[in-house]
Amino acid sequence: MRTHIVRWILVACVIGLVACSTSTIFVATWKAPDAQPVTPAGKKIATLVLIDDRNRRRDAEVYLANDLTNRGMQGVASYTLIGYDHPGLEYVRARLKAAGVDGVVVMRVLGKDQTTIVKPGGWSGSAYGSFGSYYSSYGMAVSYSTGYERTDRSRRLSTR
Numbered sequence: 304m305r306t307h308i309v310r311w312i313l314v315a316c317v318i319g320l321v322a323c324s325t326s327t328i329f330v331a332t333w334k335a336p337d338a339q340p341v342t343p344a345g346k347k348i349a350t351l352v353l354i355d356d357r358n359r360r361r362d363a364e365v366y367l368a369n370d371l372t373n374r375g376m377q378g379v380a381s382y383t384l385i386g387y388d389h390p391g392l393e394y395v396r397a398r399l400k401a402a403g404v405d406g407v408v409v410m411r412v413l414g415k416d417q418t419t420i421v422k423p424g425g426w427s428g429s430a431y432g433s434f435g436s437y438y439s440s441y442g443m444a445v446s447y448s449t450g451y452e453r454t455d456r457s458r459r460l461s462t463r
Contacts, residue, residue, distance in 0.1 A: 341406075343371075346376055346405040347379060347404050348377065349380075349384065349408070350367040350371065350379070350380055350381060351381040351407055351408070352409075357387050360382060361382055364381060364382055367410070371408070415457065416456070418457075419454045421450070421452045423450045424449040424450030425448060426447050427446055427447075
């Protein structure tokens with residue numbers, strides 16, 4: 304019974320730590336100065352992620368297509384239309400046109416970085432004394448910090 308409770312406490316702690324993790328943020332964005340607003344609502348948009356790993360490509364395209372669908376468009380993962388090989392441009396255009404695709408979102412990874420920050424732990428403390436002769440007392444407060452290690456990962460993407 305006791306080990307069962309300890310397991311649930313451990314699971315709750317892990318969920319709490321995952322919930323407190325940092326979120327994704329944009330460090331820099333760029334938009335062409337002559338870019339015009341587009342109204343893609345209701346249109347069929349294909350997603351194309353240019354990476355070599357088939358599984359990651361499929362996952363990224365499906366995720367992006369679902370996000371587009373949630374925003375009012377009809378998202379389609381391009382691997383379902385053109386496959387995983389690297390076909391020629393004319394073949395891709397013909398397949399997208401035959402499927403009735405109105406636009407394509409193309410994403411590729413330009414680079415990736417990783418930074419590890421280590422904050423060592425240690426002891427800290429202070430001694431104190433009170434004022435007065437009758438209530439004189441002295442003491443010491445001591446604490447220990449275990450420190451931490453954090454790894455920040457960043458990706459540079461190009462989306463068109």
